[in-house]
Amino acid sequence: MIVTSPAHASPVPGAVAPAVELCGISKRFGETLALDGASFAVQRGQIAALLGENGAGKTTLMQILAGVQAADSGELRLAGQRVELASPRQAIARGVGMVHQHFQLVPTLTVAENILLGAPRPRFLLGRQPLHVEIAALGQRLQLPVDPAARVAELSVGERQRVELLKALWRGARVLILDEPTAVLGPLELGPFFRALRALAASGTAVVLITHKLTEVLAAADVVTVLRRGRTVARDLPIASVDGDRLGRLILGSEETAAATGEAAAAPMTPPAPALAASAPLLRLRRVSAIGQRGERALDDVDLEVWAGEIVGVAGVSGNGQRELAQVIVGLRPALAGRIALAGQEITRLPVRERLARGLGYVPEDRLGDGIAPALSVQHNLALGLFRQPRAPWLLPWRALAQRSAELVAEHDVRLQSLAQAAGQLSGGNVQKLILAREIDARPRLLIAAQPTRGLDLGATAAVRERLCRLAAGGCGVLLISEDLDEILALAQRVVVLFRGRVAGTIDRAAASAEAIGKLMLGRTADLAAAEPV
Amino acid sequence: MNDGGALSFAVNLLAAGVASGTPLLVVTMGEVIAERSGVLNLGLEGLMLVGAMSGVMATLATGSALLGLLAAFAAAALLASLHALACISLRADQVVSGLSLGFLGMGLASVLGAPLVGAQAQLDRFTVRPVPFFSELPVLGPVLFSHNGLTYAALLAAPLIWWMLQRTRPGLHLRAVGENPEAADGLGVDVTAYRYAAVCLGGGLAGVGGAALSLALTPGYVDGMTAGMGWIALGLTIFARWSPLAAVPGALLFGAIRRLPLDVQGLDVGWLANPSSGYFLNMLPYLLVIGVLVAGNLRWQRRGLGAPASLGQPFVRGAQR
Secondary structure: OOEOOOOOOOOOOOOOOOOEEEEEEEEEEOOEEEEEEEEEEEOOOOEEEEEOOOOOOHHHHHHHHOOOOOOOEEEEEEOOEEEOOOOHHHHHHOOEEEEOOOOOOOOOOEHHHHHHOOOOOOOOEOOHHHHHHHHHHHHHHOOOOOOOOOEHHHOOHHHHHHHHHHHHHHOOOOEEEEEOHHHHOOHHHHHHHHHHHHHHHHOOOEEEEEEOOHHHHHHHOOEEEEEEOOEEEEEEEEHHHOOHHHHHHHHHOHHHHHHHOOOOOHHHHOOOOOOOOOOOOOEEEEEEEEEOOOOOEEEEEEEEEEOOOOEEEEEOOOOOOHHHHHHHHHOOOOOOEEEEEEOOEEOOOOOHHHHHHOOEEEEOOOHHHHHOOOOOEHHHHHHHHHHHOOOOOOOOOHHHHHHHHHHHHHHOOOOOOOOOOEHHHOOHHHHHHHHHHHHHHOOOOEEEEEOOOOOOOHHHHHHHHHHHHHHHHOOOEEEEEOOOHHHHHHHOOEEEEEEOOEEEEEEEHHHOOHHHHHHHHOOOOOOOOOOOOO | OOHHHHHHHHHHHHHHHHHHHHHHHHHHHHHHHHHHOOOOOOOHHHHHHHHHHHHHHHHHHHOOHHHHHHHHHHHHHHHHHHHHHHHHHOOOOHHHHHHHHHHHHHHHHHHHHHHHOOOOOOOOOOOEOOOOOHHHOOOHHHHHOOOEHHHHHHHHHHHHHHHHHHHEHHHHHHHHHHHOHHHHHHOOOOHHHHHHHHHHHHHHHHHHHHHHHHHHHOOOOOOOOOOOHHHHHHHHHHHOOOOOOOHHHHHHHHHHHHHHHHHHOOOOOHHHHOOHHHHHHHHHHHHHHHHHHHHHHHHHHHOOOOOOOOOOOOOOOOOOO
């Protein structure tokens, strides 16, 4: 590690040097300039939000601070001292800890083992009992309760996040970077989480919150820095001095703002009520049960209907059967019991291909893993949808396909360099638009969309939601599985809440409120209050 | 066959299984260590032969089987470091690199070992040393306590390696590197160093396994003397579910089956008199490997106990997954 001489004087004479200061950071990945002279700072005891669209460079900037990536140019100061962090180990030694968006936990190890991994002590023997007690005590003190002996694979997402936080703090992090920490939390988990963050800050930790959710920034942060296309467009704005509109304009840049800010035209997007004249629902599940990945009963006696022209929202805290529900309907997971009918025809035992041929469309939750073949070109990925045609030719008509692909890409506003580009290189929002383009091109009667906007920026989110509404308006049924309650409230006519694989309740949108749904999501009836994380 | 005969037949078979399972056990433990770090090494057969050859060569040169054993470890570890360089630093395909390493090892052993063939007589070796008192015990005595030093060491090493993996910090790091190198790296564990160390140690143990053949079980070097043991050890690693403890019964089972053709020839059973049944029995270990892998995989997959999650995948810091 190279530490140069004490820093130049801090910008404001007499002020305490910030815990972290990044100046003029640039980073290039191949053709893309991810960061272009970006800057950022956070003080001890402060929660600083780093805001920006996907691809604005938020994560890259913080990975540089955490030693995961190396900057091409620019300088990095910790408590006024200029440093170079060539590896995560050096960053940790300097007290910088990062909780990544995709958790960096080893699922087969226990909570304690994950926390001890790479920690400065113990030196050799992992004396288990005393460490377990110590870890549990630290968790209690920091309002981050965990069971040290539990295997991480068995924990809920919220619990895993607590383990990640403890892991960083156990190793003495004084600067804690959180990459999109709330993406995985249910609405009632947010309160305790932000309280824990506040307590951490109060104890002198500098907390960096990477996010693209304006409401969270306004609720939880002290100051906010906004990145746009790799540049810092606003730095250290006190939260009292900004509001949602102003932040929205900063994030998107003034010219694009009108198109996609804020409420994203939620109200007019609502499709008309379904034509009740139709005799049978498009999709009907009767007492469907299924076994999950770990042998548990992931779906238990689920009844569900989706009518033509209707968007039905499926809400629930992550891991309460949503994934299995989508898989069972599509045919990726066998139903243990019960019947599934599509447009009146039973499909319970049909293979996936048959179901798709009968008009099922699927936008999977894991876009890169299940939705596309990342190494294949955009055009090949679009062509993958072709087999649904009853007489798909053995030899693919590449010229016609190229033309059709170009049309689809233009129609769905997928931004790319060329059709020959590997689909995995596109940004998350464009991958999602690509998948939607492929699914919609197959003219589905019923579309299952699992977490369709998770991790997407404002513009792409609005585009995807609008597309779903247009589908429903055109008579397609949509089953919208989402952990974003606002999304469900904005789009769905009916909300089905899953809790531990059972339907905890079905609410009409007219009667739905975030509170009522939130309670059902935790398996509570309307009377029981007292928010407590699961 | 009366009851006493059946018992002594079983005891003999078990004892022989432990003895001839020793090389398998050592090689398997080495592969467990390497695979736990996320690096597959398919070159075990070649590494064993290099170990067997260099063990004999060094023993003849120094007159000490112990020094021969060290030389076997060092030579095989050195050869395995090529695999480490290719797979870890240069990110070559582990299957291709491992297979080439295997053939390189076989060739090297064959060329360098040619002058050693037939030099059994003056060769120092690990002889059978019954443990006082314990070897007098019925059944257990002959099965566990009447072997050469290498067998005892291998049997003791199994729990030791298990303890290292499960209860110590380097072991924890090694497991984490094999399961989720990104996480380990993010916590400051040196993924590259752990993988190098694991591959070299695993390779070295494969060499020791070879030397356990050429310096103890069947003293002297013969071309191709491992007869596929390296391949069986690969299967055994999966059979043992990447646990050094579970490798012990596995190695014993396969060792016993290897000995079966010899032992049953002494029995007076009709169909065994048919000479072709010998071929059938010789084939059994390999058939069993396939059967065990299929059955075991089905069972363990249901329980979610798979291979180390990053097995076979090179690690690049900051690469998108």
